[in-house]
Amino acid sequence: MDENRVVKQAQQGDKESFSILVKTYQSKVFGLAVNIVHDRETADDLAQEIFLKAYLSLPGFRFQSEFGTWLYQIAINHIRDYLRKHKKEKESLSLDEIPEPGTGENEMDLRIAETQEHERYKILLRQKLEEMPEKYRLILSLRDIQGLSYEEIGKVLKLSPGTVDSRLHRARRLLRKKLAPLLGQGGG
Amino acid sequence: MNCHKAEKLISKLVDGRLETGASTRLAAHLAVCPSCAQLLSDYQKMKGMMADLKIKDAEPLPYFEQRLRARLRTEARPSIWAVVERWYAAAVPVFLVIAMILVGVLFLVQPTEVQMSQSEMLLFQTQSPLTETRAIFDEEKPENRQLKLLFAGLEAQEIVRRGKQ
Numbered sequence: 476m477d478e479n480r481v482v483k484q485a486q487q488g489d490k491e492s493f494s495i496l497v498k499t500y501q502s503k504v505f506g507l508a509v510n511i512v513h514d515r516e517t518a519d520d521l522a523q524e525i526f527l528k529a530y531l532s533l534p535g536f537r538f539q540s541e542f543g544t545w546l547y548q549i550a551i552n553h554i555r556d557y558l559r560k561h562k563k564e565k566e567s568l569s570l571d572e573i574p575e576p577g578t579g580e581n582e583m584d585l586r587i588a589e590t591q592e593h594e595r596y597k598i599l600l601r602q603k604l605e606e607m608p609e610k611y612r613l614i615l616s617l618r619d620i621q622g623l624s625y626e627e628i629g630k631v632l633k634l635s636p637g638t639v640d641s642r643l644h645r646a647r648r649l650l651r652k653k654l655a656p657l658l659g660q661g662g663g
Numbered sequence: 664m665n666c667h668k669a670e671k672l673i674s675k676l677v678d679g680r681l682e683t684g685a686s687t688r689l690a691a692h693l694a695v696c697p698s699c700a701q702l703l704s705d706y707q708k709m710k711g712m713m714a715d716l717k718i719k720d721a722e723p724l725p726y727f728e729q730r731l732r733a734r735l736r737t738e739a740r741p742s743i744w745a746v747v748e749r750w751y752a753a754a755v756p757v758f759l760v761i762a763m764i765l766v767g768v769l770f771l772v773q774p775t776e777v778q779m780s781q782s783e784m785l786l787f788q789t790q791s792p793l794t795e796t797r798a799i800f801d802e803e804k805p806e807n808r809q810l811k812l813l814f815a816g817l818e819a820q821e822i823v824r825r826g827k828q
Contacts, residue, residue: 490735497728506721513716519724526731527738593715600712618678619713625680644674651705657712658705 482542486533493533497526500543504550510620511554511613513601521557525550540630547631551613558609596657603653611646618643664692669699677706 478499484492504525509518528549536545604612617623617631625639634642651658664672672689675681681689693700799815802808 490732493735494728494732497731501723501727502721505723505727506718509718509721510716515724518721519727522723522727523731523734527734530735596712597716600716604716615713619710620717622714622717625678640675641671643678644671647674647706647709648670650709651702654705654709654712658708 478542479538482533482536482538486536493530496529496542500546501526503543504546507547507550507621508554511616512557513605517557521554522550525553528553544630548633551617551631555609555613558612562609599657600654603650606653607646607649610642611649614639614642615646615650664688666692666696666699669693669696670702673699673703673706676703677710 478496481492481495485496501522505518505522508521508525509515512518512521525546529546532549536542604615607615614628614632617628618625623631625636628634629636629639632639669689669692672681672685676686676689693703799808799811802811
């Protein structure tokens with residue numbers, strides 16, 4: 476598929492061409508949203524809104540970057556706006572507040588207990604991530620969850636490589652402090 | 664190397680972005696600094712935990728594209744500015760080409776000079792003799808009257824000379 480040709484046709488109002496772009500990118504856009512907001516229905520709504528914005532902004536796309544990068548930028552900006560609007564004042568959970576798994580006696584019970592313990596850590600980690608300032612939450616999600624390279628992060632967030640570097644460093648330092656109980660030390 | 668510098672390098676190390684030289688210097692520091700060694704261990708653990716959060720092969724809820732089409736029909740009405748922007752990109756070069764053609768036409772196409780015959784030139788230049796004569800005799804001061812007579816005579820000679828050419 477010559478993507479630029481499809482994009483040009485979509486710009487001229489060809490809805491079938493836009494459908495092709497949606498089918499190509501819907502999983503990536505949804506995956507980005509769900510790995511940041513951790514809720515499938517919310518991520519689905521966000522993905523729909525992102526494609527709506529892309530459709531309305533399509534006449535302004537000048538092929539100065541790849542279409543996927545441009546779409547990712549729209550996605551990041553929209554998700555960032557969502558995080559700002561829905562930043563809740565959540566009570567900070569501690570590990571003790573999350574129910575411990577039952578202690579089992581046989582091997583199956585032990586495996587279940589391990590899985591449940593693992594889930595506890597994930598719940599707490601998500602909670603701590605959600606408490607972070609959105610610029611740190613975003614960059615950690617893009618790097619350590621989505622697995623984007625520094626260069627890709629720089630393009631999507633429009634940051635220099637040096638800024639990506641320093642922002643990641645500050646984000647990890649902050650998250651380490653919040654995860655001190657999980658990591659089993661002072662975290663300072 | 665101090666711990667402040669090491670901390671920045673540790674973040675790069677866990678991402679595999681540390682140059683060889685810096686990596687060697689950092690390794691030497693980690694060997695003697697338990698605090699920084701612990702920091703490296705924590706960052707590696709955190710990275711593993713974060714990667715664990717990833718929802719792999721995430722797919723949107725069913726009929727995503729069909730639902731989007733329905734929303735596009737109802738919500739995505741192009742604004743006047745989107746229409747203007749769409750046509751502006753095509754209109755500007757067309758306008759420039761038309762403007763260049765018009766400028767070329769105006770500057771390159773010279774109007775032809777109208778050639779007048781000698782008699783037409785004389786008629787065109789000569790004023791009514793009665794009007795000229797009255798103006799001379801209406802002059803109150805004698806010296807002005809004489810000057811006007813003199814200039815009228817010179818002008819008449821000039822007109823005749825041009826007629827002969």
